[in-house]
Amino acid sequence: MYFRHDWAPYKGFPTHRTATGPAIRTPLHGGRDVANDASTVFDVVILGGGSGGYAAALRAAQLGLSVALIEKGELGGTCLHRGCIPTKALLHAAEVADETREAADFGVLATFQGIDIKGVHKYKDDVVSGLYKGLQGLVASRKVHYITGEGKLSSQTSVDVNGQRVEGRHIVLATGSVPKSLPGLTIDGDRVISSDHALKLDRIPKSAVILGGGVIGVEFASVWKSFGVDVTIVEALPHLAPLEDENSSKLLERAFRKRGIKFELKARFSGVEYTQDGVRVSTENGKQIDADLLLVAIGRGPVSAGLGYEENGVATDRGYVLVDEYMRTNVPTISAVGDLVPTLQLAHVGFAEGILVAERLAGLKAVPIDYDGVPRVTYCNPEVASVGITEAKAVELYGKDKVVTLKYNLAGNGKSKILKTAGEIKLVQVKDGAVVGVHMVGARMGEQVGEAQLIYNWEALPAEVAQLIHAHPSQSEALGEAHLALAGKPLHAHD
Numbered sequence: 001m002y003f004r005h006d007w008a009p010y011k012g013f014p015t016h017r018t019a020t021g022p023a024i025r026t027p028l029h030g031g032r033d034v035a036n037d038a039s040t041v042f043d044v045v046i047l048g049g050g051s052g053g054y055a056a057a058l059r060a061a062q063l064g065l066s067v068a069l070i071e072k073g074e075l076g077g078t079c080l081h082r083g084c085i086p087t088k089a090l091l092h093a094a095e096v097a098d099e100t101r102e103a104a105d106f107g108v109l110a111t112f113q114g115i116d117i118k119g120v121h122k123y124k125d126d127v128v129s130g131l132y133k134g135l136q137g138l139v140a141s142r143k144v145h146y147i148t149g150e151g152k153l154s155s156q157t158s159v160d161v162n163g164q165r166v167e168g169r170h171i172v173l174a175t176g177s178v179p180k181s182l183p184g185l186t187i188d189g190d191r192v193i194s195s196d197h198a199l200k201l202d203r204i205p206k207s208a209v210i211l212g213g214g215v216i217g218v219e220f221a222s223v224w225k226s227f228g229v230d231v232t233i234v235e236a237l238p239h240l241a242p243l244e245d246e247n248s249s250k251l252l253e254r255a256f257r258k259r260g261i262k263f264e265l266k267a268r269f270s271g272v273e274y275t276q277d278g279v280r281v282s283t284e285n286g287k288q289i290d291a292d293l294l295l296v297a298i299g300r301g302p303v304s305a306g307l308g309y310e311e312n313g314v315a316t317d318r319g320y321v322l323v324d325e326y327m328r329t330n331v332p333t334i335s336a337v338g339d340l341v342p343t344l345q346l347a348h349v350g351f352a353e354g355i356l357v358a359e360r361l362a363g364l365k366a367v368p369i370d371y372d373g374v375p376r377v378t379y380c381n382p383e384v385a386s387v388g389i390t391e392a393k394a395v396e397l398y399g400k401d402k403v404v405t406l407k408y409n410l411a412g413n414g415k416s417k418i419l420k421t422a423g424e425i426k427l428v429q430v431k432d433g434a435v436v437g438v439h440m441v442g443a444r445m446g447e448q449v450g451e452a453q454l455i456y457n458w459e460a461l462p463a464e465v466a467q468l469i470h471a472h473p474s475q476s477e478a479l480g481e482a483h484l485a486l487a488g489k490p491l492h493a494h495d
């Protein structure tokens with residue numbers, strides 16, 4: 001079966017069946033070493049070696065396609081070097097700091113003496129460099145032709161890099177995203193910084209304003225508070241983590257309040273000025289907040305300007321490359337994945353989109369992604385994790401009468417009590433039907449999202465999940481208990 005923009009050159013190529021899997025197409029280069037062959041036309045040329053680009057490269061190579069991967073910076077992109085991994089290392093260091101401070105609550109004698117920021121960076125950088133080496137090895141072992149340099153789309157089947165033309169039967173655009181700012185708000189890298197700078201900050205500020213209460217903003221707020229910084233978040237919308245179910249946002253706000261993290265909601269930024277040793281941030285509702293620095297965390301914009309996309313006929317919207325559910329652009333030979341396209345900006349979404357494209361190009365059946373079924377985790381303390389749709393969305397889709405919700409308080413969960421964490425699991429169910437939303441707040445709840453995504457994606461009924469036995473004492477038990485309650489037979493919960 002071929003899709004609408006099927007890759008014409010592959011039509012009619014011989015296929016063979018693997019022992020266990022579906023038919024795959026014979027690679028055009030049949031394993032030939034194409035690395036130094038100037039006349040080579042690669043099966044796939046990928047521009048950008050972040051999560052989306054390298055996942056496409058690895059999977060395409062695995063399926064026998066010849067692949068060129070062009071990266072101007074470091075393989076692994078934002079996630080490995082400026083995003084997921086370094087921030088989670090900082091969050092873990094923050095957790096260690098908090099646990100040391102609170103050790104006496106567990107009967108452990110320890111004294112918190114402070115944060116050695118150089119030591120924190122060394123720990124974080126060691127994690128990153130270990131993974132970076134592993135990834136480089138993986139790409140090399142799959143015989144991906146890796147090119148370091150800034151590429152530009154030069155036609156619908158080629159990319160120019162380092163003065164050379166790299167030809168491909170198919171092109172995958174995966175140039176990712178960079179931090180956004182507001183008109184007139186200049187990120188100077190010193191007192192007004194982005195997450196890129198925050199990850200390298202060689203000092204711990206006394207105070208900070210964070211513009212934006214989304215994922216990146218609340219994660220840095222959490223880290224910095226644990227490091228002893230006086231933090232204020234300024235958010236234009238009515239809640240922190242505004243894309244989450246309102247219940248999760250409110251629980252997060254309660255927890256942050258308890259931790260002494262300040263936030264101004266429904267507060268639109270109006271300006272920042274330099275003071276003698278810091279910044280003064282003003283909001284439209286007349287507030288002024290002085291701090292050592294301002295972190296701008298209002299989201300990320302696509303990297304597409306000046307890269308030849310529009311000149312070569314690729315349709316874009318505000319810089320995002322437009323794709324269909326198979327990640328095909330309007331140009332039959334060009335696909336796009338990751339933060340560059342207007343889907344969820346998450347590394348695992350980039351992986352999935354890259355794999356989808358590689359499999360489609362190799363002639364396998366590609367399955368469109370259900371973006372509601374993608375797990376989402378905000379790794380602050382406490383963690384916020386979710387999959388599926390919010391209660392508000394469910395009401396919009398099915399009507400108020402058809403939506404049932406249940407909240408299970410972690411106070412009833414032994415392991416959460418041991419960890420001294422508070423929070424809730426909220427389930428959203430279509431009446432007499434499947435669970436369509438799981439929303440969790442509490443320490444380590446990100447680790448529970450794996451089961452939650454199976455529940456959502458397999459359209460499980462509460463009674464079916466209630467039938468599954470969860471280990472005691474574990475936090476996963478809370479998910480089991482929530483479903484027991486929703487199925488009408490609560491155990492460690494009031495009727």
Ligand SMILES: Cc1cc2nc3c(=O)[nH]c(=O)nc-3n(C[C@H](O)[C@H](O)[C@H](O)COP(=O)(O)OP(=O)(O)OC[C@H]3O[C@@H](n4cnc5c(N)ncnc54)[C@H](O)[C@@H]3O)c2cc1C
Pocket residue numbers: 047048049050051052053054070071072073074075076077078079080082083084085087149150151152174175176177195216303307337338339340345346347348349350379
């Ligand atoms: C602070 C922070 C924390 C995050 N935390 C998480 C998290 O916990 N979990 C999660 O799932 N996601 C997280 N993300 C998001 C995640 O990092 C991105 O969704 C993911 O990296 C997107 O992958 P990508 O391949 O689309 O783009 P990128 O990773 O940005 O990669 C694009 C690559 O293309 C290269 N490139 C650009 N232009 C060119 C060119 N002209 N020539 C050659 N190369 C080029 C760039 O150098 C870059 O390496 C976080 C992001 C940030 C900023």
